[in-house]
Amino acid sequence: MIPVLAYRLQERAYGGLKEDTNRQLRRWASELERNPAAASRIKPGTRIIRQWEGDTHEVTVVRDGYSYRGKCYKSLSAIARQITGTRWSGPVFFGLKQRSSGKVDH
Secondary structure, three states, rough: OOOHHHHHHHHHHHHOHHHHHHHHHHHHHHHHHHHHHHHHOOOOOEEEEEOOOEEEEEEEEOEHHHHEEOOOOOOOOHHHHHHHHHOHHHHOOOOOOOOOOOOOOO
């Protein structure tokens, strides 16, 4: 929660994102809603952030997979398993894909 609040304070002090950037983000969000498979085309350098049981987990997309806490992983599912201790669909856990069953995330 602290990073979110810090960002909001910076946004107020220095201004938010440019309108062009907001437009592009809305386009990408819309594309992902229409085509969840587009998430597999996330470019290296992209950071994926997930709050889980009071902790913030940050994953960076790298050329051959994902980097999480200094270790490389081939899949988001392996990282989700590392975080939760249970089997998860990585794209579902990180919010890149909706669950097909309507279950609610923890």
